[in-house]
Every structure is written in C-alpha cells, then in structure tokens.
Amino acid sequence: MGPNFSLVVGVLLVALAVVCLAPALEIEGSSAKKVMKKRIQAMQVKPVDGSGAPRKQLAAKHPELGPLRMIATRSAVTRIERHLALAGLGADRLPLVVLFKVLTPALVLLLTPVVTSADKPMFWLIFFVALGISYFAPDIIVHGRAEERQKRMMYDLPDVLDQMTISIEAGMGFESAMARVGANNSGPLGEEIVRTVQDMTLGMARRDAYLALASRNNVEDLRRFTKSIIQAEEFGVPISQVVRVQAEEMRDKRRQRARETAQKVPVKLLFPMLTCVMPVLFIVILTPAFLAMGKSL
Incomplete structure (x- = not known):
C-alpha cells in the first residue's frame, strides 16, 4: 500500500463522513417540549406480551447516517445506542460517534507518508496498532462513560x-x-x-x-x-x-463491596512492588556490600 493511495483513501473517508453527516450534526435544541414529545411517542409502543414490559424496538436503519450505514453494522449501531443510553446521552449523539469512528482512522491514514518515510518495521507496527485503536476509541469512550454512570447510580x-x-x-x-x-x-x-x-x-x-x-x-x-x-x-x-x-x-x-475492594488492594500492589520497588530496594541494600567486597578483593 503506497503512501499516495493511503492519502487518497483518508481524504475520501473524511469527505464522505462530513458530507453524509452534515445534516445530522445540526443537533436540535433539547427543549422540554421536544423531550416530552419523544417520550409520548415512545409510550405509544404497545407491549407484545402480557407481562406489561414495553416492546424492545429493533435498531432503526438510521437514514441520517447515509452511506455510512454500510460501514456501521446493525449490531454495532445497537451496541452504541445501548451504551449511549446507559451513559445518559441522547440518541442524537449516535451520528457523532459514527462520525468519529470514520474520522479517526482516516486521520491515521493521512499519516501514512510519514510512516513510509521512516522505513522501519517498528513504525509500521505502531501505525497499524494506532489504526485499530482509533477505530474503537469512540466505543471505548462511550462504554467508559456508561460504566462510570452505572457505578455512580449503584x-x-x-x-x-x-x-x-x-x-x-x-x-x-x-x-x-x-x-x-x-x-x-x-x-x-x-x-x-x-x-x-x-x-x-x-x-x-x-x-x-x-x-x-x-x-x-x-x-x-x-x-x-x-x-x-x-x-x-x-x-x-x-x-x-x-x-x-x-x-x-x-x-x-455497599459495605461488602467496600470490604471486597479493600481486600483486593494488596493483590493489586503485588506486581508494582515486585517490578518497581523491590529491585530498587535490593540495589540500595546490596550495593554497599558489593562495593566493600570489591575493595577487599
């Protein structure tokens, strides 16, 4: 893959994302009237069984995503919607997340000429790792916010x-x-x-x-x-x-969780102690003994 090809692919991905999601980025004002209207529309969905549980709607096709629907699969969109809901964010943030899932790898692809000019295998390894991380970074951020919000509620x-x-x-x-x-x-x-x-x-x-x-x-x-x-x-x-x-x-x-967390602290500190503290401690203790042995010999 040459640098010119990667540069062209990156520019096309950026342009495609901006053009397709430009209407979606015009997020409407979250006024109380619009919020109530959405909730009333959601309550009009009737349950499918006798348990009284509201019917779980399947992920919509999301026409606001445009051609990017082919990039973001139905399962990925459903997962992002669920994480946005758990994070307390509205469904109008979905186009932004999909946008960043396309823009961040495209920006990494734009750095391909710099990587090819270095001509070192280590740079290529870092490049591909950064490419994968940049694609999943929006999902990781949203999932982290969802986990933090759920822990605070608990x-x-x-x-x-x-x-x-x-x-x-x-x-x-x-x-x-x-x-x-x-x-x-x-x-x-x-x-x-x-x-x-x-x-x-x-x-x-x-x-x-x-x-x-x-x-x-x-x-x-x-x-x-x-x-x-x-x-x-x-x-x-x-x-x-x-x-x-x-x-x-x-x-x-909550008291039991606090005790469990306190009991895990010594185990978590074991690895840093063995890798960072103990070697330095051995050096400080044994260096004078080795110096004395060298002088005696």
Whole structure:
C-alpha cells in the first residue's frame, strides 16, 4: 500500500463522513417540549406480551447516517445506542460517534507518508496498532462513560432509598416521595427517578414506568428494587416496609463491596512492588556490600 493511495483513501473517508453527516450534526435544541414529545411517542409502543414490559424496538436503519450505514453494522449501531443510553446521552449523539469512528482512522491514514518515510518495521507496527485503536476509541469512550454512570447510580442507591423511606414515613405518597428525592439529587439516579415520575405523569402505567426504569439501566440492585415495588403493589404490601428493607439490604451490599475492594488492594500492589520497588530496594541494600567486597578483593 503506497503512501499516495493511503492519502487518497483518508481524504475520501473524511469527505464522505462530513458530507453524509452534515445534516445530522445540526443537533436540535433539547427543549422540554421536544423531550416530552419523544417520550409520548415512545409510550405509544404497545407491549407484545402480557407481562406489561414495553416492546424492545429493533435498531432503526438510521437514514441520517447515509452511506455510512454500510460501514456501521446493525449490531454495532445497537451496541452504541445501548451504551449511549446507559451513559445518559441522547440518541442524537449516535451520528457523532459514527462520525468519529470514520474520522479517526482516516486521520491515521493521512499519516501514512510519514510512516513510509521512516522505513522501519517498528513504525509500521505502531501505525497499524494506532489504526485499530482509533477505530474503537469512540466505543471505548462511550462504554467508559456508561460504566462510570452505572457505578455512580449503584453507589447512590442506598442513600436515595433512605431518603425515600424518610419521606414515606413522614406521610408522603410513594410517587411524591420519588419526585421529591429525584429533585433533591443532582446525580444520574436522581435524573432517572425524575424521568420515571414524568413518565407516570404523562400517562404511562406505574408498572410500565418501573420496568422502563429498570430496562434503561444496567444496575442489578435497581432492577431488584423495581421488582420489589411492583410485587408490593400487586400483593398489597406496605411500600414503606419494602423500601426500608431494600435500603438496609443495599447498605449492607455497599459495605461488602467496600470490604471486597479493600481486600483486593494488596493483590493489586503485588506486581508494582515486585517490578518497581523491590529491585530498587535490593540495589540500595546490596550495593554497599558489593562495593566493600570489591575493595577487599
């Protein structure tokens, strides 16, 4: 592959991405009216079974991507959409992610003349590694943000449940307690609770709203909590008792996770100690002994 060919391919990829995604990059303003309109349209999807779970829509063909749909496969688009949802980002960021998946390898291809001028195998190895990393870098970044957001929600869940318990025992209803706790918490869990309350206000059934809350996130404790609330409403169990039990259970789990993390610290420090600290320590201790032995000989 000559440098001129790689240069032409890189320029064509950049031009194709810009031309195809230029309309998609004009992201609409996220006004409250448009957000509510999208949620109402999503609630119009009827469930396919009797479980009450909202129907899982297949990944759309995304006409805004244009010819880039041939580059981004259906499975890749579905995976990116899921990670964007877990990261709390809107679906309008999808064209941007696909754009960077095309632009970053194209920019690496533009560096091919520099690599060929070096004429060293090591430069070619670094070039191909950088080419692969540049293609998967947008996915890695979005996935990292999704994991960070989910971990923060898992960490904040016990405190949020404690606040719900206090509000319910003070005489507030469960939905009012959710709205109050969601408004008082600025984290991702507070945002999800506010969205759930808004869905119920717009007419979504409470069961469907709870199931939608669990499906939008990947926190197992949150899913267990929503299932407990649904079962409590079906069997007539007091909500305050369920929330109190769940809060105590979540606090115990958070304490166990902290202990588990603390127990992993010595194992994680073993490799840096053996590779960095111990050799230097041996040098400092044994160097005077070797010097003394050299002088005695």
